[in-house]
Amino acid sequence: MSVSFAAPAFLALLATLPLVVWWHVTRLRHRPRRVAALFLWEQALRDAARRRRWRPTWSLLLQLLAVAAAALALAQPSVNWQGPPDLVIALDAGARMRAVDPEGERAARAREAVLALAERAGAVALVRVGSEPELALPFTRDRGALRTALEAFESGDADVDVERGLDLARSVADGREVAWVSDDPGPPAPGITRVGVAGSGRNVGIVAFDLGIQQAFIAVVSDHPRPVSAGVVLERLDGSLVASTELLVPAGGRASTTFPVDVVGEVVRARLELGPLVDALALDDVAYAGRRALRVVMDQDEPALRRALGAVPGVEVQVTGSARFVAADLRVLTGAGPDGLRPGDHLLMPAPAAEPEARRVVDWDRAHPLMRFVDLRETVVGLGPVTGGAAGPATASALPWATDVATLESEGWTVLARTGDLRPVFAWRDRDGVRTFAFGAHPSQTDLVLRAAFPTLVANLVEVFRGSGRAPLGVRADDGARVTEPGVARVAGREVTVSLLDETQSRLPGPQPDDTEAPAGAPLRVERPTPLAWWLVAIAAIALLIEWWSWARGPGAPSRPATPAPGRR
Numbered sequence: 001m002s003v004s005f006a007a008p009a010f011l012a013l014l015a016t017l018p019l020v021v022w023w024h025v026t027r028l029r030h031r032p033r034r035v036a037a038l039f040l041w042e043q044a045l046r047d048a049a050r051r052r053r054w055r056p057t058w059s060l061l062l063q064l065l066a067v068a069a070a071a072l073a074l075a076q077p078s079v080n081w082q083g084p085p086d087l088v089i090a091l092d093a094g095a096r097m098r099a100v101d102p103e104g105e106r107a108a109r110a111r112e113a114v115l116a117l118a119e120r121a122g123a124v125a126l127v128r129v130g131s132e133p134e135l136a137l138p139f140t141r142d143r144g145a146l147r148t149a150l151e152a153f154e155s156g157d158a159d160v161d162v163e164r165g166l167d168l169a170r171s172v173a174d175g176r177e178v179a180w181v182s183d184d185p186g187p188p189a190p191g192i193t194r195v196g197v198a199g200s201g202r203n204v205g206i207v208a209f210d211l212g213i214q215q216a217f218i219a220v221v222s223d224h225p226r227p228v229s230a231g232v233v234l235e236r237l238d239g240s241l242v243a244s245t246e247l248l249v250p251a252g253g254r255a256s257t258t259f260p261v262d263v264v265g266e267v268v269r270a271r272l273e274l275g276p277l278v279d280a281l282a283l284d285d286v287a288y289a290g291r292r293a294l295r296v297v298m299d300q301d302e303p304a305l306r307r308a309l310g311a312v313p314g315v316e317v318q319v320t321g322s323a324r325f326v327a328a329d330l331r332v333l334t335g336a337g338p339d340g341l342r343p344g345d346h347l348l349m350p351a352p353a354a355e356p357e358a359r360r361v362v363d364w365d366r367a368h369p370l371m372r373f374v375d376l377r378e379t380v381v382g383l384g385p386v387t388g389g390a391a392g393p394a395t396a397s398a399l400p401w402a403t404d405v406a407t408l409e410s411e412g413w414t415v416l417a418r419t420g421d422l423r424p425v426f427a428w429r430d431r432d433g434v435r436t437f438a439f440g441a442h443p444s445q446t447d448l449v450l451r452a453a454f455p456t457l458v459a460n461l462v463e464v465f466r467g468s469g470r471a472p473l474g475v476r477a478d479d480g481a482r483v484t485e486p487g488v489a490r491v492a493g494r495e496v497t498v499s500l501l502d503e504t505q506s507r508l509p510g511p512q513p514d515d516t517e518a519p520a521g522a523p524l525r526v527e528r529p530t531p532l533a534w535w536l537v538a539i540a541a542i543a544l545l546i547e548w549w550s551w552a553r554g555p556g557a558p559s560r561p562a563t564p565a566p567g568r569r
Contacts, residue, residue, distance in 0.1 A: 095155070353442070
């Protein structure tokens with residue numbers, strides 16, 4: 001609870017309380033009395049003076065209460081029974097917050113702003129606004145816990161979802177105060193106090209970097225007020241040079257170039273050489289692209305599949321009987337079921353059937369990424385005998401291509417192609433960290449390997465199993481740590497390149513006009529206090545009425561002249 005006064009100068013009227021006491025004592029001491037003789041009173045007064053003790057009366061207490069209440073009412077007090085308001089602080093975790101301006105690092109100034117806001121608040125909660133907004137600290141009054149959370153707070157996300165982050169802050173606040181600490185130049189959302197921490201730094205950064213067939217593409221942006229000459233260097237991870245050039249970036253603009261390169265199955269690093277130019281953000285001066293060779297192991301040699309895999313750039317194929325247990329990016333297993341597979345990617349094929357049943361493919365999922373540009377018209381496959389469905393219930397260990405479609409789908413598989421009698425030809429499942437593609441027929445028992453659809457299907461498989469090979473800055477790696485520096489990391493079981501490559505984060509906003517109006521120390525909005533002036537006026541009036549009534553009814557009150565009784569003079 002806190003009390004404030006709109007006119008505290010009137011509190012000086014409380015100094016009149018001793019005057020009320022003095023006047024009351026003086027009035028009692030000189031009150032006149034009617035007596036028959038004075039000599040007896042003179043002796044009584046002398047005896048009483050030696051033992052007189054002044055005692056306050058109800059009349060005096062009521063007068064003091066009235067004067068004090070009137071003085072406080074004139075001072076216009078207000079009381080806030082809830083104390084400082086609770087506060088939810090949404091803190092920007094974007095890569096821009098890592099910029100170092102002449103005023104200092106934006107992230108450091110943001111932490112100082114959070115602590116300044118917390119000093120004038122009650123309980124504080126902290127929301128991290130990044131690619132995936134999350135509650136970094138629930139409501140607490142422990143400022144030590146807040147400082148610990150700020151020390152562990154990591155900025156550097158390439159993609160900042162501000163809208164979702166502020167929605168999360170509002171839901172956590174549940175009607176409480178919300179503050180948005182960021183260098184975001186946009187206007188604050190309704191009901192949210194914006195605290196700006198932008199600076200005057202300028203930046204040059206890489207916003208696009210791609211490796212194609214024998215060429216590389218790179219784009220650079222600048223928010224400097226003058227044209228900037230930037231050196232662009234492409235190199236392998238061991239530091240050996242791939243290519244380099246000089247790029248002239250216009251003032252506040254963008255420039256791009258292409259390089260002829262001969263890089264397959266490697267990761268290439270691009271970096272800027274800016275010389276004496278002061279660059280505020282270092283995260284976008286380096287970017288990575290490319291993918292390491294995809295290692296495929298086969299437990300049995302199947303020439304058609306091996307040749308199709310080897311024709312895909314960046315794929316290394318090895319045949320070994322221990323393929324199930326060898327570390328690899330993709331394991332090709334023959335005659336194996338889906339049970340007991342290690343986490344990772346697998347391609348399952350049935351063993352050649354002794355008496356295959358020829359079936360024609362009549363339907364396939366043309367929209368699925370694995371079946372893109374795969375034309376299966378008139379394709380014939382040789383299927384083995386059915387071991388599930390109509391012949392009996394299929395179990396999880398049953399070969400997926402040997403069960404009927406309904407049973408297969410009930411086990412989490414997606415059937416990508418089927419025959420006229422609803423026998424599955426291709427199936428896909430992604431569950432519990434195991435991704436599996438299943439062939440319904442051995443390659444030697446289908447004419448698919450003679451069609452153009454087969455290498456297209458294998459290329460799609462490699463593309464899906466290899467993944468995009470790229471992740472944005474701020475993603476969580478397999479070890480649980482957030483990747484906040486460009487490089488190569490293992491994400492979702494695959495080795496990927498991590499770079500900023502976001503023009504929104506590379507273009508640094510400068511200080512906004514409202515930044516000066518809402519600095520880190522800006523006052524928070526508080527609940528409306530409860531005024532007490534009218535209550536105090538009422539108390540003063542009631543005290544005066546009671547005191548007057550007590551005086552009017554007391555023994556010292558004036559009385560009417562006595563009327564003589566009839567028959568008496």
